[in-house]
């Protein structure tokens with residue numbers, strides 16, 4: 178963090194706090210000073226920034242980051258905050274992560290309590306004047322299952338459980354993402370002062386083509402075999418879109434961070450046997466030992482599935498096709 182950056186932040190604070198600095202002449206002076214400081218900061222090169230002169234969008238998760246990159250092309254730099262192999266449900270930001278959020282020209286988050294560990298740092302950046310866009314606020318959300326009651330009785334109307342909590346796993350439905358990205362595009366253009374030209378329309382077409390390919394792939398699986406057991410309750414939107422039924426989960430919760438009870442584990446084993454489900458799709462954050470125990474008791478094999486991160490090529494489209502292929506390969510001839 179160089180002197181130039183600190184001076185730049187002070188100017189920003191002055192402009193935000195004191196309306197007198199917003200008069201046209203002063204704004205020009207501030208803009209010139211800010212431009213000079215940006216050049217100084219770029220020359221200093223001590224903050225690890227890309228120094229491309231382009232605005233920076235900081236995106237919390239890699240699936241959303243892949244879509245934002247696909248949308249903005251070379252008009253802006255896109256930084257993904259949560260590393261691709263880490264569980265967003267369980268991510269805690271470092272001081273450096275908070276600095277990246279504070280320096281962003283726009284923050285794009287998933288929301289609906291996916292990145293709960295980041296909420297404080299994002300709120301702080303918003304208070305400091307960084308524009309934010311929460312994807313979950315722009316798509317219709319489904320409610321998760323009422324959790325925590327399997328095998329329990331006599332708790333009618335009890336408060337404090339996750340009754341009807343909103344499902345945050347919206348990126349696993351390309352149709353929802355087309356809607357969310359259509360809402361994001363004008364925000365990017367306004368907040369970053371960039372022209373996306375026909376990029377939003379091109380992305381909409383790519384998402385529609387992806388959806389058609391996924392529909393076709395799902396149709397190859399006999400309807401009676403379209404039954405999913407996942408690490409946690411992450412594929413609700415995906416299942417609804419492509420005609421699957423989520424019959425159970427290693428952790429029957431919208432977050433990977435809940436603890437399954439013995440009764441819940443026993444219930445999943447019974448469901449797998451009854452429904453003749455051949456595979457348990459394990460995800461980032463799925464407790465391996467619990468998945469293996471369910472596997473040995475039920476006869477279903479454990480299969481790793483990428484749901485909260487992106488494929489090695491960084492493409493959202495590849496990621497979704499890989500997801501469907503892995504599911505289809507393991508359900509089509511199983512049972």
Ligand SMILES: [Zn+2]
Nearest residue numbers: 411431432433
């Ligand atoms: Zn999840």
